[in-house]
Amino acid sequence: MTGAQIAFFVLAVVAVASALGVILFRNAVYSMLSLILNLLSLAFFFLTLDAMFVATIQVLIYAGAVMILFLFVVTMLSQDTSNTNGPDRLRWQAVAGVGFGVILAGGLIIALLNGSLAHDAHAAGLDTLSNAIAALGGNTQAFGWALFHNFSFPFEITSVLIVVAILGAVVLGRRLTSRN
Amino acid sequence: MHVLPFTYQPQGQDWLRILPELILLAAALLVLLVDLALPQRRKSALALVGVAGVVAAFVCAAIMIGAGDHQTAFAGMIFSDQTALLADLIILFSAGLGLLLSPGYIERQGITQQGEYYALLLLAALGMMVMASAANLMIVFVGLEVLSLALYVLSAFIVARNRSQEAGMKYFILSSFASGFLLYGMALTYGATGQTSLQGIQRFLGGHALATTSGFGPLLIAGLGLMAVGFCFKVSAVPFQAWTPDVYAGAPTAVTAFMSVGTKVAAFVALARVFMVALHPVQTQWTPILWAIAVLTMVGGNVLAATQRNVKRMLAYSSIANAGYILVAVVTGTQTAFAALLVYLASYAVMNIGAFGVVLALERNDGLGTTLDDFAGLGRRRRGLAAAMAVFLFSLAGIPPLVGFAGKYYVFYAAIVGGHLELAIIGVLTSVIGMFYYLRVVWAMYFVEPQPATAPASVVVAPAPEPVLAATTAGTSGGGSGGVALAEPAIATTSTATNTPAAAEPLTAQPAHVTPGAWLALALSLVLTIALGIIPGGLFDLANRAASVLFH
Numbered sequence: 153m154t155g156a157q158i159a160f161f162v163l164a165v166v167a168v169a170s171a172l173g174v175i176l177f178r179n180a181v182y183s184m185l186s187l188i189l190n191l192l193s194l195a196f197f198f199l200t201l202d203a204m205f206v207a208t209i210q211v212l213i214y215a216g217a218v219m220i221l222f223l224f225v226v227t228m229l230s231q232d233t234s235n236t237n238g239p240d241r242l243r244w245q246a247v248a249g250v251g252f253g254v255i256l257a258g259g260l261i262i263a264l265l266n267g268s269l270a271h272d273a274h275a276a277g278l279d280t281l282s283n284a285i286a287a288l289g290g291n292t293q294a295f296g297w298a299l300f301h302n303f304s305f306p307f308e309i310t311s312v313l314i315v316v317a318i319l320g321a322v323v324l325g326r327r328l329t330s331r332n
Numbered sequence: 333m334h335v336l337p338f339t340y341q342p343q344g345q346d347w348l349r350i351l352p353e354l355i356l357l358a359a360a361l362l363v364l365l366v367d368l369a370l371p372q373r374r375k376s377a378l379a380l381v382g383v384a385g386v387v388a389a390f391v392c393a394a395i396m397i398g399a400g401d402h403q404t405a406f407a408g409m410i411f412s413d414q415t416a417l418l419a420d421l422i423i424l425f426s427a428g429l430g431l432l433l434s435p436g437y438i439e440r441q442g443i444t445q446q447g448e449y450y451a452l453l454l455l456a457a458l459g460m461m462v463m464a465s466a467a468n469l470m471i472v473f474v475g476l477e478v479l480s481l482a483l484y485v486l487s488a489f490i491v492a493r494n495r496s497q498e499a500g501m502k503y504f505i506l507s508s509f510a511s512g513f514l515l516y517g518m519a520l521t522y523g524a525t526g527q528t529s530l531q532g533i534q535r536f537l538g539g540h541a542l543a544t545t546s547g548f549g550p551l552l553i554a555g556l557g558l559m560a561v562g563f564c565f566k567v568s569a570v571p572f573q574a575w576t577p578d579v580y581a582g583a584p585t586a587v588t589a590f591m592s593v594g595t596k597v598a599a600f601v602a603l604a605r606v607f608m609v610a611l612h613p614v615q616t617q618w619t620p621i622l623w624a625i626a627v628l629t630m631v632g633g634n635v636l637a638a639t640q641r642n643v644k645r646m647l648a649y650s651s652i653a654n655a656g657y658i659l660v661a662v663v664t665g666t667q668t669a670f671a672a673l674l675v676y677l678a679s680y681a682v683m684n685i686g687a688f689g690v691v692l693a694l695e696r697n698d699g700l701g702t703t704l705d706d707f708a709g710l711g712r713r714r715r716g717l718a719a720a721m722a723v724f725l726f727s728l729a730g731i732p733p734l735v736g737f738a739g740k741y742y743v744f745y746a747a748i749v750g751g752h753l754e755l756a757i758i759g760v761l762t763s764v765i766g767m768f769y770y771l772r773v774v775w776a777m778y779f780v781e782p783q784p785a786t787a788p789a790s791v792v793v794a795p796a797p798e799p800v801l802a803a804t805t806a807g808t809s810g811g812g813s814g815g816v817a818l819a820e821p822a823i824a825t826t827s828t829a830t831n832t833p834a835a836a837e838p839l840t841a842q843p844a845h846v847t848p849g850a851w852l853a854l855a856l857s858l859v860l861t862i863a864l865g866i867i868p869g870g871l872f873d874l875a876n877r878a879a880s881v882l883f884h
Contacts, residue, residue: 259550259554259557260554262550263520263549263550263551263553263554264551266549266550266551287337294338297337297338297339298337298338301338301339301340301341301407302337302338302340302407302409303338303409303470304340304342304406305342305346305405305406305407305409305410305471306409306468306470306471306474309462309471309474309475309478310474312357312455312458312459312478313459313474313477313478313481315455316452316455316456316459316478316481316482317481319364319448319451319452319455319482319485320452320481320482320484320485322448323445323448323452323485323489324485324488326445
């Protein structure tokens with residue numbers, strides 16, 4: 153077993169356990185903390201995939217900035233847990249949900265284990281990302297080239313998406329303050 | 333030495349090919365700026381700015397269809413082919429009509445943030461156009477998110493109506509969940525093919541040796557299955573339809589009119605591009621999935637619609653049923669079917685917005701007044717509205733010579749020619765159920781006497797919210813909105829409890845307000861419903877040319 157494999161299995165256990173923690177903890181703060189752990193372990197995954205730039209950004213932006221904001225919001229809002237602890241009147245829904253979830257997870261595991269055509273794609277020289285990293289001499293350079301050349305249009309459209317999100321936040325937020 | 337990848341530089345012509353989208357974006361930003369300068373009572377002028385932008389983009393797209401430059405722009409990220417432009421035209425038409433229906437109506441509903449309302453409506457239309465033109469899975473997703481985020485907020489726009497809040501929240505939670513499925517499916521498809529570009533996926537699958545022998549690995553199957561779930565949620569196909577009636581009934585009616593059409597156009601064109609074109613080489617793999625969903629949707633949508641007494645909810649279920657007919661075209665998967673899909677979307681846009689426009693004119697400030705009982709005797713009280721509604725309903729039912737017949741005829745024709753006779757038969761049979769619930773409204777309008785209000789409780793309660801609402805519109809703070817929010821459940825319970833046409837009396841007391849803009853919108857969709865039904869040749873021609881480019 154190589155070092156990379158050991159790292160993968162350790163990280164996989166941490167990632168799955170922390171993801172379960174996000175949805176299973178009754179306390180919202182604990183959920184947030186395990187989400188941070190989950191995002192951190194994803195950053196390590198990116199590292200093992202030689203995507204150093206994405207790993208750094210993952211830590212800086214998600215685990216750092218965004219999640220801290222989340223944590224602030226959760227701790228500042230009053231923790232009213234009365235609704236989450238009430239009797240669940242739709243128990244059959246939970247049972248059916250778990251059943252379908254298991255089926256979906258099983259299907260995905262079979263799909264992922266049975267390999268893919270991706271190495272064919274890699275062999276056919278379609279894996280432009282590895283080529284780019286080699287040709288441009290680094291992760292960050294390759295990312296920047298991709299973002300501002302072939303992927304400039306998705307990049308621009310994402311800015312429209314953010315405008316929409318800000319507008320929505322303004323609409324819903326201003327209404328909250330005028331109601332109280 | 334490797335060749336340097338990622339060297340694409342956007343050219344001037346790339347920007348020219350997305351000119352309609354750029355015009356719409358400029359209009360949305362302009363609305364936000366003009367909003368700052370206008371006093372509160374002049375805000376309806378914002379709709380004019382929006383309509384001007386939509387008309388400019390519409391003319392631009394129409395000219396581009398004529399120019400016939402079917403290229404992709406930005407390194408194969410976005411199409412500007414005839415399919416994209418035709419979808420743009422339909423989306424812009426519905427956005428323009430949504431804008432025309434809004435002034436007056438949104439003031440009656442106590443919406444004060446009009447700048448944001450119009451800007452979000454325009455940006456939602458922009459997202460729809462981007463999604464319908466997408467040539468890359470990434471753009472499909474970003475376009476979808478732009479339109480969805482804008483629609484979540486628009487659905488929840490009526491502060492004083494709890495059902496509007498509920499609609500926004502429900503749509504947000506369920507739709508984000510579906511987006512997750514779609515994204516996961518796209519990721520697996522990328523894993524299986526090494527491509528996110530639609531043309532790249534088609535080329536890779538078409539040129540792959542396995543395509544003819546054993547089919548593709550489970551990774552691709554899982555990917556396209558998850559994508560099918562995501563898309564079917566967005567087009568509200570059964571069994572992913574549960575959100576549709578609540579959201580369509582709770583959202584402001586002008587928004588419902590626009591989104592019931594626009595979302596369908598965007599999601600179905602993207603679905604058709606992904607499944608009918610990009611995944612065409614593996615058609616045998618996805619046909620059974622979508623076949624089952626199409627049958628479930630046609631049967632489920634029509635049967636559930638037949639049980640509704642609220643016309644707004646009935647139209648929501650009818651939009652589910654219509655999604656089933658369009659899925660028939662997707663399952664058929666031929667070039668003719670693609671053209672039929674475009675024709676159906678155009679015909680659905682024209683007649684459905686009109687029907688919602690009439691509902692909007694009859695809806696009262698508290699969101700009631702849209703049940704069958706409220707439509708009783710409409711033929712005598714409001715001749716114009718009733719006649720228009722009758723035409724739209726006849727068209728939705730698929731009665732010739734209206735445009736709904738042209739759409740249905742072409743879809744079923746394509747299904748029979750394409751070897752899916754069984755789907756055409758199910759489609760025709762379920763359309764008969766459709767006739768029942770559409771014509772029941774016509775029956776109510778012309779042959780049922782409106783019953784006088786009997787329940788005294790509702791007479792006491794019903795007038796109460798209107799002065800409060802008016803006060804909210806005038807710009808009072810907190811107390812007013814809280815009062816309405818508290819008052820609303822009470823109204824809802826009385827009218828459901830009495831279950832009699834309590835609305836008949838308030839309806840006469842508060843006649844339907846139809847602004848000039850709304851009249852224009854109704855007239856436009858009425859003229860097109862009849863004109864495109866009698867002479868559908870131009871539309872068929874356009875759709876056929878668009879499809880032939882994709883299936884050359």
